[in-house]
Amino acid sequence: MSLVPVLARAMVALALATQACAQEAPELRLELDTGGHLAVIRALSADASGRHVASASEDKTVRVWDLAGAAPPVVLRGYAGPGNDGMVNAVALSPDGRFAAVGGYFGPHHAVDATFGDVRIFDTRTREVVRVLEGHRYVVDSIAYSAERDELAVTGQGGIVMRWKDPFGAAPEALPPLDSQASRVLRVAYAAGGTRVLAATTDYGLRMWSLPEGAEIAPPEAEPLWDIVVSGLAVSPDGARFAVSGSDGRVEIRASADGAVIARLPERPFRADALAFTPDGRLAVGCSYRCAGAHEAEVWTPGATAPDTVYRDHDGAVSAALALPSGAVVTAGGRGTALHVWQPGANAARRVLSGAGTPVTAAGIAPDASWIAWGRADPCPDRPVCPEVLAPLAMRMDLPQGDRGFGPPGPGDTAAALRARLEGDGRTLSFETAPGAGFVGDTMAISGAAKPVRLRRSATDGYYHSAATLAGEEAISGGASGLLLAYGPDGAFAGEFRGHTGDILALAAAPSAGRLLSAAADRTMILWNLATRAEIARFFVAGDQWITWTPQGYFHASPDGDRMVGWRVNRGRDAAARYIRASELKRHLHSPEIVRRAILAGDPAQAARDLRGTDGELAALLTRAPPAFDLRLASEIDAPEGAAVLEITGAGVEEIEAWGYSILVNDRRVPPLPYPDPTGQGRKLYQVPLGPGENAISVTGEDDFGYVAERAAMALGETVARAPEKVGKLYVAVIGVADYPNLPEGCNGGPCDLAYPVQDAVEMLATLAETTGRLHTEMETLVMVSPSRLAGSDRLMQALSAVTPADAVLPPEGRLVEDALTDFLARPGPEDTTIVFVAGHGLNLDEDYYLLPEDAEQRGGEWRTRSLFDWQILQEELGYALGRRILLIDTCHAAGAFNARLEKDAADARIVVFSATAANNTAAERRDLGHGIFTYALLEGLRGKAASGDGVRLLGLADYVHREVLRLSDARQEPFYSLLETSNFLLAQP
Incomplete structure (x- = not known):
C-alpha cells in the first residue's frame, strides 16, 4: 500500500456543480505539526544557491528547509478551510529565497462559482503574505519562475498559463496569457534561457510557446502524447533539453528549441511524475504510481539502456524531484512524506527531512470501546490499496472506563480487538477496479443484500476504497484525502465522517458500544460516535510522545505531546494564517478530565459545557495573539566561563518584563541576568549559567491572559570531568x-x-x-x-x-x-x-x-x-x-x-x-x-x-x-x- 500522489485531487469547480453548495470556512483549523509534512508533497523548488528548498504539500503548508543548517523549517500557512480549501499544489522560490509564490486550491470546498487560483506571495522571513497575484480562476497545479526573464508562469485547471513580470517585486505586471487548449495543465516550465514555455497536459499532450511573442510551437512526434496524461516535466540546467513522462510509463528527452525527441528511456513499468536533471545532464526518474513495492528513484544517462544508479531508500511513492547545483538530488515521498537529499551513486541519503510519526495502517477496538489498538506496518507494499488485507496491530491504549483513567500507549494484548469486518449479517464487501479506471480499487461491491450494489468512487468522493467495514446496517468506506462515507443497505449515501485529511487506511467498528475507530495517512486515529457521526477524540502517537484531543480543543498529552498540535487561525484569504500550538494554551485547554468525559459519554461538546460552562472557549482564546519573541544563542559574544549569552528578539523590553518569563537550563530554573550589549546597539541580552555537557535552554513567556510561548536553544558546557564538590x-x-x-x-x-x-x-x-x-x-x-x-x-x-x-x-x-x-x-x-x-x-x-x-x-x-x-x-x-x-x-x-x-x-x-x-x-x-x-x-x-x-x-x-x-x-x-x-x-x- 502506497500513499498515492493523486493527479486530480482538486477538480475544476464547475465539475462539482452537483455537489454541496459553497460553505463558509471556519476561522479555526486544528492541525498537527510534527516537524514535517503530513500529506503528499506536490512540488519542490530551490533558491539559486540550492541551500534553501521549499516543499508544497496537500497538508496545506509550504515548508522552507535550510539544507546547510539544523534549524526547523520555516512553515508558510495561508487561509485554509474544510475539504480541499487551502490545499497547496505548487511553489516557486525567488532566486534569493526571500519570497515564495504559492498556489493551489484556494477557494471554498465544492464551490460552484468561485475563484480558486490566486497566487500568494509569501515573505519567507516574516512568513506573511505580502501580495496576491490575481487572474488565474481555477485551481493551480504548477508554478515556474524564469530568472532570465524575471517572470512567473502559473497554470492548472482550465489550461490557461498566466504570467507576471517582476512577480516578487513591489508592482508585478500581468503579461498576456497562453492558452494550452487543454482542460488541465499539470506541469509548466521555462526553457532555453527563458525563450520557451513548456506545458504538460492531461488531455492535449505537450504544449510549447516561444517568448517574448508567445507564438505556439508544434513539437514533432507530439500526437502519441495526446492520448495519455503527460504527468512529468523537467528542464536541464542549461535549458537546452527537457524531459516529459506519461501515465503509460514513457519518458522522453526533447530539445527545448523545437521539441524534437532526442532520446527515449526504456518504457518504465511505473508512472514517473517526479523528474529532475542533474548538473551533469543525467535524468532522475522517481516512481510515483504502480511501483509494485519498488519505491525507487533511478538516475539515467540519456540513451542508456539501464539506469546508472538506483536510490532505494524511499518506502513509498516518489511524488516530486529536484536537482541542486551541488549535484545532489532531492526526492519527496514515502509513507513518511519525507524529503531525501542524496547524491547519485551513494548508498544512502545524505539527509532525510521529515516529522515525527508515520501513517497508521491498522486499527482495532475493544468490543466495549474500553481500549484501542493500532499498527503501522504496510499490509501490501506491492499494491496501491488493499482494503481486504489487515495490517497487524502492535500498540494499545486503554481508554477511560468507570473510575479507570487513560493508560499510556504501548505494546499490549490486542487479541480481543474488533477489526474491519467485510462479511456478516448476510452481506459481503469486495473490491475491484473498473475498466478504464485511473486508480486501483475504485469500486466496492456490496453483495447479499436484496439487490447487489456497486459503489464506484471518482474525483468528487475519494477516488478509491482504501479501507472499509460493516457497522450495523451500514457499510463504511474510506478513500483519498480523508473522505470517510457511510452507505445504507441499498448503497445509498447515508452520511459522512469529517475529520481526517489523509487517505483512510484502516477502520474498526464496535457497534454495540456505538463507536468507530479510523486510522489514516495523516498519522492520526479518530474515535467517532457511530450514531451521530461526530468526532469524539483524535489520537496521535510518535514514540514516547502522544496527544489526545477533542474538537473543542481540550487535550490530554505526554509532557511534550502538546507541542505537536495547534490551531491555524485564519485572518482572511489574502493574509497568512497564525499558528498557535496547544502548548501555548495549556493553561486553558489542558484538561484530561474533559477528554475523559468526552470518551465516556461520546459527546465532547457536552463534556466541555459540563465543566467549563461553554463549548466555545477555544474560539475566544484564539482571537488573541500569544507572546511573540525569538531566541538565539549569541555565540559571537565571548561569554564568561561556565555561562552562555542569549539574545531575545521580536519583543519590546516592556513586554518581556510584563510577561514574568522564566529561563530553564536543563532542569534548573535560573534568573535572567541582563548582559550589556558589547556593540552598544541595545540588544536584549541575558547571561545564563551552564552545566557540563549539553545544556537545553528554554525561555518561557506567559502573558496576563495565560498564553505561554516557549523558545529553545542548545549550548555546550565544559566537558572536563571534575571531582564532585558541594554546591548550593x-x-x-x-x-x-x-x-x-x-x-x-x-x-x-x-x-x-x-x-x-x-x-x-x-x-x-x-x-x-x-x-x-x-x-x-x-x-x-x-x-x-x-x-x-x-x-x-x-x-x-x-x-x-x-x-x-x-x-x-x-x-x-x-x-x-x-x-x-x-x-x-x-x-x-x-x-x-x-x-x-x-x-x-x-x-x-x-x-x-x-x-x-x-x-x-x-x-x-x-x-x-x-x-x-x-x-x-x-x-x-x-x-x-x-x-x-x-x-x-x-x-x-x-x-x-x-x-x-x-x-x-x-x-x-x-x-x-x-x-x-x-x-x-x-x-x-x-x-x-x-x-x-x-x-x-x-x-x-x-x-x-x-x-x-x-x-x-x-x-x-x-x-x-x-x-x-x-x-x-x-x-x-x-x-x-x-x-x-x-x-x-x-x-x-x-
Missing part, C-alpha cells in the same frame, strides 16, 4: 498526613486514616539529610506531619530531632500548608536544590486535584473544597522556585486519585517527578515494611541499594525504584517518573 543549599520539605479526625466515614464509608505517612516523611527527611545533604553546603527544612503520630514514637522524634528542632514541626492543616510552602519555596537560589516529599491522600474533583490536609471536611457527603489544599498551588510555587526542583509524591491511596494534568504540568516545568503510581493503580502500604511500598523503595535506594560508582545517581534510583515497587507489589503498583531535560546527576552519597 539543599531545601527539603516533607508533608505527612496520617490522621483525618473530621472524616470518620470519608473514605468508602470508613475512616481515612493512613498508617505510615508520618513515618515515611520523617525517615525521608533523615535519609536525605544523611545521604544528599553532604553534597550541599547546608540544609534548610520544612516539616509538616500529623503531631499525634510523633507524640507516640520516641524513635521518630529522635530521628526528627537530629535534623530539625521538634518545635519547628507544623501540623499539616490546609491554610498552614499553603502559607508555609509558599514562603519556603521562595527561598532557593539558582545553585540550590529543592526536594518536596508528600505522603497522604490525594483527591480528584472534576479537573482539580487536592491534597487532603489533616483538617479536611465533608458536608452532606460533599467535600468542602475550602478545607482542602489545592495541589496546583504547590505545583506553581515549585515551578517558580529557582534551582533544581524534585517532587516525590506518595498520595494516590484511592482508585482514581492519579491526576494526569498535574503530572504533565510538573514535567513541563522540568520538575523531576517521582510518583508512587502511574495511571490506573493505587499506592499501597505494607505492615511488614513499615512504609508505603513506594517510599520504602525510595529510602532503600537512597541508602545505597541504587548506588553505583560514586553514589546514587538519578537514573539509577529511578530504575531501582521501578523494579522494587513492581516486585514488592506483585506488579499491582507501577511508579511514574518525569525526567525530562535533566542530566544523570549525583543525588546521594550513602
Whole structure:
C-alpha cells in the first residue's frame, strides 16, 4: 500500500456543480505539526544557491528547509478551510529565497462559482503574505519562475498559463496569457534561457510557446502524447533539453528549441511524475504510481539502456524531484512524506527531512470501546490499496472506563480487538477496479443484500476504497484525502465522517458500544460516535510522545505531546494564517478530565459545557495573539566561563518584563541576568549559567491572559570531568498526613486514616539529610506531619530531632500548608536544590486535584473544597522556585486519585517527578515494611541499594525504584517518573 500522489485531487469547480453548495470556512483549523509534512508533497523548488528548498504539500503548508543548517523549517500557512480549501499544489522560490509564490486550491470546498487560483506571495522571513497575484480562476497545479526573464508562469485547471513580470517585486505586471487548449495543465516550465514555455497536459499532450511573442510551437512526434496524461516535466540546467513522462510509463528527452525527441528511456513499468536533471545532464526518474513495492528513484544517462544508479531508500511513492547545483538530488515521498537529499551513486541519503510519526495502517477496538489498538506496518507494499488485507496491530491504549483513567500507549494484548469486518449479517464487501479506471480499487461491491450494489468512487468522493467495514446496517468506506462515507443497505449515501485529511487506511467498528475507530495517512486515529457521526477524540502517537484531543480543543498529552498540535487561525484569504500550538494554551485547554468525559459519554461538546460552562472557549482564546519573541544563542559574544549569552528578539523590553518569563537550563530554573550589549546597539541580552555537557535552554513567556510561548536553544558546557564538590543549599520539605479526625466515614464509608505517612516523611527527611545533604553546603527544612503520630514514637522524634528542632514541626492543616510552602519555596537560589516529599491522600474533583490536609471536611457527603489544599498551588510555587526542583509524591491511596494534568504540568516545568503510581493503580502500604511500598523503595535506594560508582545517581534510583515497587507489589503498583531535560546527576552519597 502506497500513499498515492493523486493527479486530480482538486477538480475544476464547475465539475462539482452537483455537489454541496459553497460553505463558509471556519476561522479555526486544528492541525498537527510534527516537524514535517503530513500529506503528499506536490512540488519542490530551490533558491539559486540550492541551500534553501521549499516543499508544497496537500497538508496545506509550504515548508522552507535550510539544507546547510539544523534549524526547523520555516512553515508558510495561508487561509485554509474544510475539504480541499487551502490545499497547496505548487511553489516557486525567488532566486534569493526571500519570497515564495504559492498556489493551489484556494477557494471554498465544492464551490460552484468561485475563484480558486490566486497566487500568494509569501515573505519567507516574516512568513506573511505580502501580495496576491490575481487572474488565474481555477485551481493551480504548477508554478515556474524564469530568472532570465524575471517572470512567473502559473497554470492548472482550465489550461490557461498566466504570467507576471517582476512577480516578487513591489508592482508585478500581468503579461498576456497562453492558452494550452487543454482542460488541465499539470506541469509548466521555462526553457532555453527563458525563450520557451513548456506545458504538460492531461488531455492535449505537450504544449510549447516561444517568448517574448508567445507564438505556439508544434513539437514533432507530439500526437502519441495526446492520448495519455503527460504527468512529468523537467528542464536541464542549461535549458537546452527537457524531459516529459506519461501515465503509460514513457519518458522522453526533447530539445527545448523545437521539441524534437532526442532520446527515449526504456518504457518504465511505473508512472514517473517526479523528474529532475542533474548538473551533469543525467535524468532522475522517481516512481510515483504502480511501483509494485519498488519505491525507487533511478538516475539515467540519456540513451542508456539501464539506469546508472538506483536510490532505494524511499518506502513509498516518489511524488516530486529536484536537482541542486551541488549535484545532489532531492526526492519527496514515502509513507513518511519525507524529503531525501542524496547524491547519485551513494548508498544512502545524505539527509532525510521529515516529522515525527508515520501513517497508521491498522486499527482495532475493544468490543466495549474500553481500549484501542493500532499498527503501522504496510499490509501490501506491492499494491496501491488493499482494503481486504489487515495490517497487524502492535500498540494499545486503554481508554477511560468507570473510575479507570487513560493508560499510556504501548505494546499490549490486542487479541480481543474488533477489526474491519467485510462479511456478516448476510452481506459481503469486495473490491475491484473498473475498466478504464485511473486508480486501483475504485469500486466496492456490496453483495447479499436484496439487490447487489456497486459503489464506484471518482474525483468528487475519494477516488478509491482504501479501507472499509460493516457497522450495523451500514457499510463504511474510506478513500483519498480523508473522505470517510457511510452507505445504507441499498448503497445509498447515508452520511459522512469529517475529520481526517489523509487517505483512510484502516477502520474498526464496535457497534454495540456505538463507536468507530479510523486510522489514516495523516498519522492520526479518530474515535467517532457511530450514531451521530461526530468526532469524539483524535489520537496521535510518535514514540514516547502522544496527544489526545477533542474538537473543542481540550487535550490530554505526554509532557511534550502538546507541542505537536495547534490551531491555524485564519485572518482572511489574502493574509497568512497564525499558528498557535496547544502548548501555548495549556493553561486553558489542558484538561484530561474533559477528554475523559468526552470518551465516556461520546459527546465532547457536552463534556466541555459540563465543566467549563461553554463549548466555545477555544474560539475566544484564539482571537488573541500569544507572546511573540525569538531566541538565539549569541555565540559571537565571548561569554564568561561556565555561562552562555542569549539574545531575545521580536519583543519590546516592556513586554518581556510584563510577561514574568522564566529561563530553564536543563532542569534548573535560573534568573535572567541582563548582559550589556558589547556593540552598544541595545540588544536584549541575558547571561545564563551552564552545566557540563549539553545544556537545553528554554525561555518561557506567559502573558496576563495565560498564553505561554516557549523558545529553545542548545549550548555546550565544559566537558572536563571534575571531582564532585558541594554546591548550593539543599531545601527539603516533607508533608505527612496520617490522621483525618473530621472524616470518620470519608473514605468508602470508613475512616481515612493512613498508617505510615508520618513515618515515611520523617525517615525521608533523615535519609536525605544523611545521604544528599553532604553534597550541599547546608540544609534548610520544612516539616509538616500529623503531631499525634510523633507524640507516640520516641524513635521518630529522635530521628526528627537530629535534623530539625521538634518545635519547628507544623501540623499539616490546609491554610498552614499553603502559607508555609509558599514562603519556603521562595527561598532557593539558582545553585540550590529543592526536594518536596508528600505522603497522604490525594483527591480528584472534576479537573482539580487536592491534597487532603489533616483538617479536611465533608458536608452532606460533599467535600468542602475550602478545607482542602489545592495541589496546583504547590505545583506553581515549585515551578517558580529557582534551582533544581524534585517532587516525590506518595498520595494516590484511592482508585482514581492519579491526576494526569498535574503530572504533565510538573514535567513541563522540568520538575523531576517521582510518583508512587502511574495511571490506573493505587499506592499501597505494607505492615511488614513499615512504609508505603513506594517510599520504602525510595529510602532503600537512597541508602545505597541504587548506588553505583560514586553514589546514587538519578537514573539509577529511578530504575531501582521501578523494579522494587513492581516486585514488592506483585506488579499491582507501577511508579511514574518525569525526567525530562535533566542530566544523570549525583543525588546521594550513602
